[in-house]
Structure formats: C-alpha cells, structure tokens
Amino acid sequence: MKKVSLKDIATAAGVSTALVSYVLTNKEKEARIGEEMAKKIREIARQLNYQPNHIARSLKSGRSFTIGLVMADISNAFFANIARTIEDEAKRNNYTVIFGSSDENVDKSQDLINVLLNRQVDGLIITPTEGSEKQIAWLQEQHVPFVLIDRFFPGINANHIAVNNFESAYQAVTHLVKAGRxxxxxxxxxxTLHHIAERKRGYLEAMRDHRMPDAEKRLKTARYSHLKTDIRTAIDQLCTGPDRADAIFFATNSLAIEGLKYINELRIRVPDILAIIAFDEGEAFDLFYSPVTYIQQPILQMGKEAVRVLLEQIKDQQKTVENIFIDTTLVVRQSCGSKR
Amino acid sequence: MKKVSLKDIATAAGVSTALVSYVLTNKEKEARIGEEMAKKIREIARQLNYQPNHIARSLKSGRSFTIGLVMADISNAFFANIARTIEDEAKRNNYTVIFGSSDENVDKSQDLINVLLNRQVDGLIITPTEGSEKQIAWLQEQHVPFVLIDRFFPGINANHIAVNNFESAYQAVTHLVKAGRxxxxxxxxxxTLHHIAERKRGYLEAMRDHRMPDAEKRLKTARYSHLKTDIRTAIDQLCTGPDRADAIFFATNSLAIEGLKYINELRIRVPDILAIIAFDEGEAFDLFYSPVTYIQQPILQMGKEAVRVLLEQIKDQQKTVENIFIDTTLVVRQSCGSKR
Known part of the structure; x- marks a missing residue:
C-alpha cells in the first residue's frame, strides 16, 4: 500500500519537508510559520489523503494517542455501554480507543494486554478477570499507565473506578425487607472477584441487621461457564417447599435475565409471588411485564472518570493513585412489590 | 518499560540469539534444532515473561496476526454479539481482534480505519456507515484485505457477508397477512443504506402481492439521531384513527425496542390490538409479556464466514471476491398473533 509521505505534501505545496512536519505536528507557532501557509499545507495533506504514521509519530512524541480497553465480555450490555462511553469520552480528548474482550479468562486477558501494548497504546483501561492479580501487578512494575474499572483488587494499589457495591446491595435488600418480604x-x-464478594456481603449484613433468617442458605451461586444450568438449579432450590423464597436479589444483569426467563417458564408471578431486584440495568427489564427494579450504575460517570484518570496518569507518571467509588441509584419500579 | 529481549533468553539458555529467534518464530525444524532444545528455550521465554514484539515480527513476516473491526455501534446487542463471535473465531485462528465503533458516522469511521491501519492490522472487517462508499473504494485501491459485514454497497465489488434482507422482510410481512392482519x-x-432499502422493498412487494392497501402511507421512517421522538411520531400516526394499523413490522432491534416501550406506555395490547414482528433478536423480546416474533440473523455463521473470507484474502491477495448471502429464520412466537 503506497503511502503519501511528508515529501509528497512538501512537493505539492512547494515548501520544505521540515515545514510540512512542523505544521502536521501542530508546531507551526513554535516554528513561526504563518497561518495561511499552515492552512494550505493542511488542506493539501487532506486532499492527498495523508495518513500520519502513528507509530513514527509515537516514536518522536512518545505518545500514540490511543487507549487500549480490555472488557470482560463485550456481548454483555453493561460492558458494551461502558465501552461506548469510554470511546465517546476519549474522542472528546482526541484519543482513539481500540478494544477486545477477555471473556472472563485470565489467559485471554494476558494475550489482549500484550497485543495492545505491542500496538503502542499510551495506556490501558481494564475490567480485570478473576486471577489476573499478577498481570495487574506486572503492569504496575512496568510503569504502564492504567485504570481498573468496575472491579479492583484490594491488595493492589492501582487507579480504579468502581461503585459502592456493599452499600448498593445493602440498600436493595433493605428495600425488600421494608416492602414486607x-x-x-x-x-x-x-x-473470588472483590466486587461480587462485596455485593454478597451487603446482602448478608442487611439480612443480619434486619434479623432475617437463613441468609447463608438462601445465598446461591452460579458459575460463569454454566450460567443457564446453575441458575435453574438455584431457582429450583430457592422456589420450592413451604419455606420458599418470596424475593430474589440478582447480583448482575446477566444473572437476572437468565433468572427471569426461567421464572417465566415456571409461571411464577412477579411481584405477587416473587419480588425481584437486579444489579445493573437492561432493555429487557423495561419491557418485562412487571418492570424490574434495579440498581443503576452511573455508567457515563464511570467512563468519564476512567478516561480522565488515565489521561492524567499518561501526562504525569508520578500522579497519585486514585481510588474512586461512585454511588448507585436504586430505581424502584414494579418488580420489587413496594409502593414507590 | 524494560522488555525481555531475545538476547536475554539466549543468555539464560546458554545458546545463540539466532537459535532463540528460530525457535520463537516456529522455524526450529527448518533450522534443524532438536525438540528438547526448542522446548527448553520456549520454557525460558515463558519464565522470563517474554513479549514477542508484534511490530518487529510483522516487519519480518509481513503479518501482525491482528484483525481490525469497525462496528457501527458496539452498544447495540446485534453488533456486540457479532463482535464477540468474530473475536472467538479469530482466536481459533491465532488472530487477535481490536475494534471500535463508528457510531454510524462517516468521519468517525474514517478515523477508526486510519488508526487500525496505522496499528498494522492485517485486514479489516467493517459494518460500513451511510456515505462511506469512498472509504471502502479507497481500501480496495490500496489492496487492503477487508470484508464488509451486515451491509454492503451494490456498486462496489468487495467481499461481503449479509443476510437475504428482501426475502426475510417479504416472508415476515406475508406471515402477518396469513395471520389475518x-x-x-x-x-x-x-x-440510503442498501440493507434497509431491501427490507423496505420486501415489505412493499409483499403488501402489493397480497393486495394490501396503503403500503406507501404505512411505511414510516425514524432518524438514527432522533430515534425516540421519531418512533413516537410514527406510532402515533400509525395507531390512531379508524384506519389504524393492526400490525407493525420493525426493521431492526433498536427500532423495535423503542417502539415496544411506547406501545406499552399507550397500553396497546400485543398481539390482540397490534401484532408485532421485529428484525433481529434481543433479550428484551424474550421477556416481553407477549414474546416477540423475530427474524433471526445467523450471527455465529456470519462471524465465522467473515473471518474465513478475510483470512483467505490476507493469505492470497488475488483471491476472488466473495458475496455471501445467508438465510434468516422467522422465529414465530406470540406477538405476531398467529397460531404457530
């Protein structure tokens, strides 16, 4: 593929290559080049469809103006929306985002981090997978600027953006108690991921504080790799017998969607027989016959903060680590069976 | 950031750098290096956490083993699932995918294509935006291997993977007619995108063939940039008066989801008063009180074919262009008001 070079532009404009280089790296003022001339050079570059070689530029400036993004699973609406927000915010700062999914797999995560670093990104935004502590610690040793989003490891002192998982879960369970469940x-x-552990702890402490029995017994888990079957088993266990559950709190949107599908199959009426609250939002929750009460994560703010912290870190490697916790909002609708 | 070099590995293994290089580029057989020695070198490389420099490798092999993916909008479930399928299929072929969204915007699409090409991807998979014909034609002139997915331009002879949009729409509308609507x-x-034009043509021809009146009048459009308000206007126009619609066919999942939200607000019962069929699937369609009948696009097959065609093109630039059309399936559920 024949590329247009600075020399081609210089020839077309009738000026020196150095002059073109100054203009295209936005240094025309330092080099005392007139506005008219700078404009003309930019116009010719545009007409010739000049592609600045980011790698060459990066070798000089030390920057590639690209952010690498490692998402847990891009087919999950929560991560897709986070990715979208980060793209928009990066764009506003003249950065481009390139990304991929780790699929909650620690090897894929490492592969993707390697590929992105080898593509000379200036920094990374990562939703770390279970067991990726070593990767994250390694990034830190290598002084790669990065920000963790959604999740973090309490033992690693790195930039992170997260929500108040414990408080959010505590509040949701308390809401169900007050609604009479x-x-x-x-x-x-x-x-073992910390954010899920915190949501569990929020459930357990709220149950204890409100003197609700059998919290440990009623806390079920599903494997990421066996989501559908494990959810069915959990709901079968929770929703049978004289002691059957009258409310379920789902720890994520993917768990809630699979759960609601099965609850529909069993023809269990929401909220009459079973009240529901989910973490995260979803289009499916809006269209469910009993619109689902959910814990709304501030996706826009999370994405903006992640980009801000990362760009500050890229500019100043000595920057203090930021641990940001953002509050969620409980959006109360029909499925939790409360009045408001 | 200090990187482990081939020399570091050579020193640790007590062999020459050239020998390490042969092994790590999988050429040990050509260089007649014993299996034991190759294994030892690989093990040391792993222990030292050696990161092959993809760019250096690419300069030698002419390949980066990376695919660039340009999606219209990663926050749309259809594209997010396509992206995920392409990642999985690429991984199976030892390729990594890096991607971004064009946001249906021709300038963002060009920016992203430039960034990906400057990151030395071996080829591109693109859902082209409206007005991007010139970009696509330019890629072709530059002999960049690429495949269009979901959409294509009839005037440009490039690889593409698409569904039979005309036939799918024709079949859906015919189904509504047979259900008595x-x-x-x-x-x-x-x-002006061709795939949407084909869906419209499918509707219009089915209406004409079945002697249904006022097809032109009942075909409404919404702007991508004003989705919510335009959908409301369209539904208000369609669903009022003595002549009000008894069925709506939505051309995409995003249109259907916005439409169903408003239909719920208006308390129009589906399918009693209004039958619904949507193009594409969605979790929201499964959880709707009247599970939505939809045209299922073979996402897995589309992703696999896109990767296959692209990798063949990368290996053989002279490869014949492939135009692949895949059939869809009408998944009949309650919302269309038919018996099966």
Missing part, C-alpha cells in the same frame, strides 16, 4: 434469596456468580 | 405498517430507519 420475609424470605429473601440472592443469586451471585461463583467467583 | 389487514393494515400492516412498517417502521424503518431513514437511510
């Missing part, structure tokens, strides 16, 4: 279950992922 | 409307995007 007596046998509240929770379905979460089977994982 | 008399006043069938359609809501599509206002765009």
């Amino acid at each position: 007596k046998r509240i279950g929770m379905i979460a992922y089977e994982t | 008399k006043r069938i409307g359609m809501i599509a995007y206002e765009t």
Whole structure:
C-alpha cells in the first residue's frame, strides 16, 4: 500500500519537508510559520489523503494517542455501554480507543494486554478477570499507565473506578425487607472477584441487621461457564417447599435475565409471588411485564472518570493513585412489590 | 518499560540469539534444532515473561496476526454479539481482534480505519456507515484485505457477508397477512443504506402481492439521531384513527425496542390490538409479556464466514471476491398473533 509521505505534501505545496512536519505536528507557532501557509499545507495533506504514521509519530512524541480497553465480555450490555462511553469520552480528548474482550479468562486477558501494548497504546483501561492479580501487578512494575474499572483488587494499589457495591446491595435488600418480604434469596456468580464478594456481603449484613433468617442458605451461586444450568438449579432450590423464597436479589444483569426467563417458564408471578431486584440495568427489564427494579450504575460517570484518570496518569507518571467509588441509584419500579 | 529481549533468553539458555529467534518464530525444524532444545528455550521465554514484539515480527513476516473491526455501534446487542463471535473465531485462528465503533458516522469511521491501519492490522472487517462508499473504494485501491459485514454497497465489488434482507422482510410481512392482519405498517430507519432499502422493498412487494392497501402511507421512517421522538411520531400516526394499523413490522432491534416501550406506555395490547414482528433478536423480546416474533440473523455463521473470507484474502491477495448471502429464520412466537 503506497503511502503519501511528508515529501509528497512538501512537493505539492512547494515548501520544505521540515515545514510540512512542523505544521502536521501542530508546531507551526513554535516554528513561526504563518497561518495561511499552515492552512494550505493542511488542506493539501487532506486532499492527498495523508495518513500520519502513528507509530513514527509515537516514536518522536512518545505518545500514540490511543487507549487500549480490555472488557470482560463485550456481548454483555453493561460492558458494551461502558465501552461506548469510554470511546465517546476519549474522542472528546482526541484519543482513539481500540478494544477486545477477555471473556472472563485470565489467559485471554494476558494475550489482549500484550497485543495492545505491542500496538503502542499510551495506556490501558481494564475490567480485570478473576486471577489476573499478577498481570495487574506486572503492569504496575512496568510503569504502564492504567485504570481498573468496575472491579479492583484490594491488595493492589492501582487507579480504579468502581461503585459502592456493599452499600448498593445493602440498600436493595433493605428495600425488600421494608416492602414486607420475609424470605429473601440472592443469586451471585461463583467467583473470588472483590466486587461480587462485596455485593454478597451487603446482602448478608442487611439480612443480619434486619434479623432475617437463613441468609447463608438462601445465598446461591452460579458459575460463569454454566450460567443457564446453575441458575435453574438455584431457582429450583430457592422456589420450592413451604419455606420458599418470596424475593430474589440478582447480583448482575446477566444473572437476572437468565433468572427471569426461567421464572417465566415456571409461571411464577412477579411481584405477587416473587419480588425481584437486579444489579445493573437492561432493555429487557423495561419491557418485562412487571418492570424490574434495579440498581443503576452511573455508567457515563464511570467512563468519564476512567478516561480522565488515565489521561492524567499518561501526562504525569508520578500522579497519585486514585481510588474512586461512585454511588448507585436504586430505581424502584414494579418488580420489587413496594409502593414507590 | 524494560522488555525481555531475545538476547536475554539466549543468555539464560546458554545458546545463540539466532537459535532463540528460530525457535520463537516456529522455524526450529527448518533450522534443524532438536525438540528438547526448542522446548527448553520456549520454557525460558515463558519464565522470563517474554513479549514477542508484534511490530518487529510483522516487519519480518509481513503479518501482525491482528484483525481490525469497525462496528457501527458496539452498544447495540446485534453488533456486540457479532463482535464477540468474530473475536472467538479469530482466536481459533491465532488472530487477535481490536475494534471500535463508528457510531454510524462517516468521519468517525474514517478515523477508526486510519488508526487500525496505522496499528498494522492485517485486514479489516467493517459494518460500513451511510456515505462511506469512498472509504471502502479507497481500501480496495490500496489492496487492503477487508470484508464488509451486515451491509454492503451494490456498486462496489468487495467481499461481503449479509443476510437475504428482501426475502426475510417479504416472508415476515406475508406471515402477518396469513395471520389475518389487514393494515400492516412498517417502521424503518431513514437511510440510503442498501440493507434497509431491501427490507423496505420486501415489505412493499409483499403488501402489493397480497393486495394490501396503503403500503406507501404505512411505511414510516425514524432518524438514527432522533430515534425516540421519531418512533413516537410514527406510532402515533400509525395507531390512531379508524384506519389504524393492526400490525407493525420493525426493521431492526433498536427500532423495535423503542417502539415496544411506547406501545406499552399507550397500553396497546400485543398481539390482540397490534401484532408485532421485529428484525433481529434481543433479550428484551424474550421477556416481553407477549414474546416477540423475530427474524433471526445467523450471527455465529456470519462471524465465522467473515473471518474465513478475510483470512483467505490476507493469505492470497488475488483471491476472488466473495458475496455471501445467508438465510434468516422467522422465529414465530406470540406477538405476531398467529397460531404457530
């Protein structure tokens, strides 16, 4: 593929290559080049469809103006929307985002991080997978600017943007108690990831504080790799017998969607027989016959903060680490069976 | 950031750098290096956490083993699922995918294509936006291997993977006619993109063939940039008066989801008062009180074919252009008001 060079532009404009270089790296003022001339050079570059060689530029400026984004699973609406927000915010700062999914797999995560670093990104935004502590610690040793989003590891002192998972879960379960529910279950992922552990802790402490029985027994987990079957087993266990649950708190949107499909199959009426609250939002929750009460994560703010912290870190490697926790909002609708 | 070099590995293994290079580029057989030695070198490389420099490798092999993916909008479930399928299929072929969204915007699309090409991808998979014919033609002139997915331009002879949009729409509208609906409307995007034009043509021809009146009048459009308000206007126009629609065919999942939200607000019962068929699937369609009948696009097959065609093109630039059309499936559920 024949590329247009600075020399081609210089020839077309009748000026020196150095002059073209100054203009196209936005240094015309430093080099005392007139506005008219700079404009003419830019116009010719545009007409010739000049592609600045980012790698060459990066070798000089030390920047590629590209952010690498490692998402857990791009087919999950929560991550897709986070990715979209980060793209928009990066664009506003003249950065481009390139990304991929780790599929909650620690090897894929490492592969993707390697590929992105080898593509000379200036920094990374990552939703770390279970077991990726070493990767994250390694990035830190290498002084790669990065920000963790949605999740973090308490033992690693790195930039992160997260929500108040414990408080959010505590508030949701308390809401179910106040709505008169007596046998509240929770379905979460089977994982050591801290954000899920915090949501479980929020459930358990709210149950204890409100003197609700059998919290441990009613906390079920599903494996990411066996989502559908494990959810069915969990709901079968929770929703049978004289002691059956009258409410379920789902720890994520993917758990809630699979759960609601099965609850529909069983013809369990929401909220009459079973109240529901989910973490995260989803289009499916809006169109469900009993619109689903959910914990709304501030996706826009999370994406903006992640880009801000990363760009500050790229500019100043000595920058202090930021641990940002953002509040969520409980959006109360019909499915939780409360009045408002 | 200090990188482990071939020399570091050579020193640790007590062999020459050239020998390490042969092994790590999988040429140990050509260089007659024993299996034991190759294994030892690989093990040391792993222990030292050696990161092959893709750019250096690409300069030698002419390949970067990376595919660039330009999606219209990653926050739309259809594109997010396509992206995920392409990632999985590429991985199976030892390729990594890096991607971004064009946001249906021709300038963003060009920016992203430039960034990806400057990151030395071996080829591109693109859902082209309205007005991007010149970009696509330019890629072809530059002999960049690429495949269009979901959409294509009839005037440009390039690889593409698409569904039979005309036939799919024709079949859906015919299904509504056979279910006894008399006043069938359609809501599509206002765009010149060929795939949407074909869906409109499918609706219009089915209406004409079945002697249904007022097809032109009942075909409404919404702007991508004003989705919510335009959908409301369209539904208000379709669903009022003595002549009001008894069925609506939505041309995409995003149109259907916005439409169903408003239909819910208006308390129009589906399918009793209004039958619904949507193009594309969606979790929201499964959880709707009247599960939505939809045209299922073979996302897995589309992703696999796109990767196959692209990798063949990368290996053989002289490869014949492939135009692949895949059939869809009408998944009949309650919302269309038919028995099966």
